[in-house]
Amino acid sequence: MSFPDRETVLDFINKNPSLTTKQEIARGLKVKGRERQHLRAILKELEADGTLERTGKRAWAKADQPPPTGVISFEEIDSDGELIARAVGRDGTFGPPIRYAGYSGKSRGPAPGVGDKGLARVNESNGEYHAKLLKLFEKRDEDSPMTGRFERTPRGGRIVPASRKDKRTLLIAESDRKGAEDGDLVRAIPKPGKPNGPAFGVVTDVLGRIDDPRAASLLAIHAHDIPVEFPKDVLNEAKSIKPLDSPREDLTGLDLITIDPADARDHDDAVYAEKLDDGWKVIVAIADVAAYVRPGTALDREAQKRGNSTYFPDRVVPMLPFELSADACSLVENEDRPCMAVEMIFDQSGTKRSHRFIRGTMRSKAKLAYEEAQAAIDGKTGGPGEKWLEPVLKPLWGAFEALGKARAKRGPLELDMPEKRVEIGEDGKVTGITEKERFDAHRLIEEFMIQANVAAAETLEKLGAPLLYRVHDQPTDAKIAALADFLQTLDINWSLGERPQTHRFNRLLADTRNTDNSEAVSEIVLRSQAQAIYDPDNVGHFGLNLARYAHFTSPIRRYSDLIVHRALISSLKLGDDGLTQEMAASLHDIASHLVDTERRSMAAEREATDRYLALYLQDKVGAEFEGRITGVTPAGLFIRMGGTGADGFSPISRLSDDYWVYDEPSMALIARGSGKRFELGQTVKVRLEEVTPLQGGLLLEVLSPPKPKKPGQKIPASRGGRSGPPGRGRGKVARKPRHKGRKKGGKR
Known part of the structure; x- marks a missing residue:
């Protein structure tokens, strides 16, 4: 066997996660001369099969764990209101979820938000990763206008944003509310202020009332700056x-x-x-x-x-x-x-x-x-x-x-x-x-x-x-690999050697059409597709x-x-x-x-339709519905409700007292002890717990039991699930989400 081999390289990276470049790995393994060509081939092979993720031009990290110091991207607010990030590779984010734990040491800077990126130190504790931020690279635009509901306070008011992606709250002084009353839908712009002080704003337009049936469309129009009036x-x-x-x-x-x-x-x-x-x-x-x-x-x-x-x-x-x-x-x-x-x-x-x-x-x-x-x-x-x-x-x-x-x-x-x-x-x-x-x-x-x-x-x-041209590119290798991984959990083989073809997708859809997996397969095939765009250069x-x-x-x-x-x-x-x-x-x-x-x-x-659906369902809180799981994330389940087709979210902390582990290849949440699972496409009964028409959010409680453990199923390592009572898993009590009803699925 030639030196170095795969096992030697992986063992070195496991023991020395901070040494990420080819030069550092070669020096650590004392690889010289022609052995360096062999090392280069092994690194490329490990990258190709998904074991390693490229983090730079000549740098790699284990694909299932973030590097100790590296670039992270903040992706979502979880059901506990905490900011979640993932490590950034050359082709996008990778690895398990990382919880934001503030700035490192005496470092200070603006608070990160969803969509931002930064350099961070990452450490692992009890199967969970935390990030201490060293520097924020990309700051979202805090000066952008906000659309939302005005709420009166003794000194003026505040604005609750209509967008689930906008995590700001603007305080409005009495002199800046421009006649806005409690429950009005308004548009406001932030005022310059102290970096660490509360954010203040000025109301520029009163759009209408939150109880106006037209509010759903008005909010979407103004939130996305869609021009209405013609000059x-x-x-x-x-x-x-x-x-x-x-x-x-x-x-x-x-x-x-x-x-x-x-x-x-x-x-x-x-x-x-x-x-x-x-x-x-x-x-x-x-x-x-x-x-x-x-x-x-x-x-x-x-x-x-x-x-x-x-x-x-x-x-x-x-x-x-x-x-x-x-x-x-x-x-x-x-x-x-x-x-x-x-x-x-x-x-x-x-x-x-x-x-x-x-x-x-x-x-x-x-x-x-x-x-x-x-x-x-x-x-x-x-x-x-x-x-x-x-x-x-x-x-x-x-x-x-x-x-x-x-x-x-x-x-x-x-x-x-x-x-x-x-x-x-x-x-x-x-x-x-x-x-x-x-x-x-x-x-x-x-x-x-x-x-x-x-x-x-x-x-x-x-x-x-x-x-x-109107072009629609073929699915990427990464998306096809994810599709193949998912199909493998259904005992369906998908060879990765063939070029993607519509005939092949159609055959898959036809073969599963009248089975229990029909909707899950349709959903995963849809997700594997690229978005159509306009381009003067043709790719078909x-x-x-x-x-x-x-x-x-x-x-x-x-x-x-x-x-x-x-x-x-x-x-x-x-x-x-x-x-x-x-x-x-x-x-x-x-x-x-x-x-x-x-x-x-x-x-x-999509946002306007979501709000209309929420308005339609707001007097049905407590009602039970048949639903289907259309999305599985480390934070919980997205579920499409039967009858209306409305999409709601069930946080992982509400599923049960089990320690739930997110298994990305099978698109499932798996209970670490019993192996029971909630998976993509599964039919479940749900209860509508809360409706937030302003954001178009629906909070659901899953009433159906999880599916039993699959024969031969291996329970994956922790990937960000929430635990039950103290003493189990990570020892954290599953709490009710701080932003109930604010998360919601949409078209994929």
Whole structure:
């Protein structure tokens, strides 16, 4: 056996955790000459199999324990209100949770918060790691505005933040409350103050009352700085602007129709299909927003700033003013409208043979809701779709059936996760929570839009034109390794040698669909996926299994689509209002901005929905629900409640008197003594203990017993579980959380 070997290297690192660099390890083991090449290979091998984590260019640490001195990242506030960090490696955080224990020695500095990083000394005691901070690297912005509930005090008041991520409390002097009363929702800015003194602020806006049904959306809008009011110059342009004169093809004779949600406020796409002798012709017509919103105008600057429309249960914050989004640009029924269309020819197997883009004028013949189109195709009579069954709907469904063959062969990722709908009454109050139904009508429109988007990407790429792709990268090696580890606990093998493919994920989902593990597998597959983004550089779209893809079909509500329209106009010479050279040169910056605005909207929409769900459930405290574990962390369980689909949190200290150990590979909390377990996907009965509508938080008590120990199950070493009574585990009494109801799951 060559020297050094794996065991020798690991033994040295275990005994000398402060010696982390290759040079220090080599010197400690007295490795010289060619043995250093062998040491380098061993270190790379240990890193590849996850035994070591790289903490620097030539430095390593044991992956299951933090180095004695190193960089840590503060990740969360646990159920006891304590700040939890993890060690930082080259590819992210690693190792067990580390509890923050203040600054080291006489060191002083600003208090760290979630998202901060710093240099710290880490020590272990009774299976638990603690960090003494030496220096804080990244301080969150303490000067950022706060949105929350104003509470009166004898000397003025204080603001309780609406965001669960904001751990600040601002005190408000009487002279700075600007008329705010107890229970008002306000926006405030911090005042400069002493570093170690209480933080004071000034109320800038009174947004409404906490008991106002509209508060859920208002809080999300202001917390995420989503612009609501349009500047006067933008509104003036919207009221007076006319579409630019360009040569157009007359499409008004075609039976183009719109199919949208029943409550749709704008209509930016229409569809048409026609049977050919050897296949199908499909036309997708899109509102010609580029004819109205031209580069360099106030309208364009504001649309780019907003990036996209934001949709809440009770309102829409549009990207474009009402005069355009719901009128001039909307493909309203029986009105002539400028459009950008793509005509696509498919053979009988759904394979596209050709396509061409058209700048035209269209007239929508009908406005149907998804339910109405589906009812007509299903043979139900008397509805508004019946009139269009023979001339329009049957050809559309015939083309959709052909495209379905090509889609099945292509094999996009088949993750069908249910969405919840918050139903709002006329008084603005939540009347119910339902699951959105999925019809073939939805899938038809979705598939036609995908084909139009692909055609746009293909045309621009072929012409060498500037292009903003919608890219979805394949899962990372780390996420695939985590997936394989989890599946191993279910006795499902996943070979790590193969390249990730959607067909393989779909086979896994199909094999487990009717088993007890179905929902857990769907959840872990979803978590393994990357987030889709905009990028001028193409890496393909993994989820759709497409080599090239762009967004073309929604320019009323997405600025990315407007850029693609302008690129098509320029490259196909369809008018003088195409993509400018300045904008083409800035596509990387624009893409980054649009990713930010998209994620901002997603976060705001999710928060508003969470608050509406909390409002709906606040009179149901004490009620019992069936639920499913959708997330397992060292701090406790995230549980999705049946019926409403609301997500709540059950802290580990409330589970039982057992010492619970977090087992990351199996996504489970395991009782160290008995081996009983709570695991991802498990169905449990819960009681709703507390609701905090301001933050949208639900605190749950798990009533169901844990699952029994698995045969042959090994109980992992401590990874941050909470103990029961004194004398067990770490000897700490499990306490009620200090921030009850403030933690809550969300979409993963």
